[in-house]
Amino acid sequence: MRIGVVSNAYHPDVGGVETHVRRLVAGLLAAGDDVEVLTQHAVRPTETVDGVLVRRFPLTVPARNYRVSLPLWRWVRDHAVEYDVLHTHSYHALVSLGAALVRHPTPLVFTPHYHGTGHTRLRAALHPAYRPFGRRIMSRAGRIVCVTGAERDLVLRDFPEAHGRVVVIPNGTDPRPVVPGHRPGVRGILCAGRLEHYKRVDRVIRAMGPLGPAYRLDVVGDGPAAGSLKQLAGRLGVAGRVVFHGRLDDAAFAGCLARASAAVSASAHEAFGMTVADALAAGIPTVAAPIPAHQELAALAGPAAWVRMTDPEDVAALAGALRDAVAAGRSATAAPLPTWADVVTATRQVYSELTGMPVPSTGAGAGGR
Incomplete structure (x- = not known):
């Protein structure tokens, strides 16, 4: 055809x-x-x-x-x-x-x-x-x-x-090796996607304050909000713990997934939610905004997947959910996603x-x- x-x-x-x-x-x-x-x-x-x-x-x-x-x-x-x-x-x-x-x-x-x-x-x-x-x-x-x-x-x-x-x-989703347990060293949180304001990455950066120095945020992606997000990290005093990777090729992104202790998507609008799907397919505990697409993905992933719906407008609640996600450790099995x-x-x-x-x-x- x-x-x-x-x-x-x-x-x-x-x-x-x-x-x-x-x-x-x-x-x-x-x-x-x-x-x-x-x-x-x-x-x-x-x-x-x-x-x-x-x-x-x-x-x-x-x-x-x-x-x-x-x-x-x-x-x-x-x-x-x-x-x-x-x-x-x-x-x-x-x-x-x-x-x-x-x-x-x-x-x-x-x-x-x-x-x-x-x-x-x-x-x-x-x-x-x-x-x-x-x-x-x-x-x-x-x-x-x-x-x-x-x-x-x-x-x-x-x-x-x-x-x-x-x-x-x-x-x-891409089949990936699932390595259960806790990641050694820094407690890394992965936030991936195009850097647009509706993705609400700024809320995730604000949550890094109450999480403390043992946690690091890896921001993967680029877009029109990149400059303001970097400035925000500087104003909040967390720039040393928020790493902006920009666009990554497949191998580099796979490396970020392999190192991550948790993943997060605070997006206000998604038709699907690739960040959430990629994380769950790799067995990574995930925190997501409670929008319909994320809720549907969580149901598709099944009860064994660690995923928590949290309103990113509540920074304290978001930080607490991320702390719990890191503490949960990665799953021994990938979520059964398409x-x-x-x-x-x-x-x-x-x-x-x-x-x-x-x-x-x-x-x-x-x-x-």
Whole structure:
């Protein structure tokens, strides 16, 4: 099957959607599909990444939150018929609007990664105005793939006409060695993800004060809030115990997971929650904000997984939960979460149902992180 995957950004750009798309693409390639990524970038050219042709189109509007590439839209208009299916990602990026608005007969699959709102005052205010355009994408898609039941409920709340075309395929996790017990040395807490204000990493940094000098926070990721978070750590006097690693490759991130005594996600909005899933898959005790996606993940991980829902606005409670997580020690077994191979199998079934093209069973995995 020939598949065109449309994404706002792609590796080496880092984020939850980028990770999802890269894993899916790697798995489709391993399963024998012919895959191309259609994306946009200010400077990076078209290239082959991990065996996949990544067509990068120049930006017409380079604004960070509202990037648009008209050459990408024109490519989809002129070349969509060359693909058996187009799979576009992210309601919150205008690239999906281009894939839906241009005229072409190719079946469209849409994974919205939908949060139901914007993440700044401006974006939240613009969100209702964008909804008619979002409705065009939802209406054009033959299948809408949500990564949790919580995301599905948000989609159907705002777009009830999508009923009957929505399927839930949870994100996958990477199988990792599980090393139970307590980590030697410093009690390390891992907080990973794009550094946006809605991720509320500032609350985690504030919790480092009451935790005391025996605890260290490893912040993995980059984003627009990075500068203010570093300044906050300095003002609070915990800069020596908060390490900002920036973006990490797969091996370096695996090293952070291996060293972590606990993990935390204070995010206010998630369609899934990759930080929580990665930690639980490695047997790491995890503290998470009590948002629906995190609660669903905890249920999916099962009763043996150590995960505590804690309101990050209560810094004392957050510090106490992190202290308990470190004290609990890592589990001897990984949480039974879906793998990326599971995601690929379920997604290929969606393609098959939409196009009428059979897909053979495969045991191929979904590639590296």
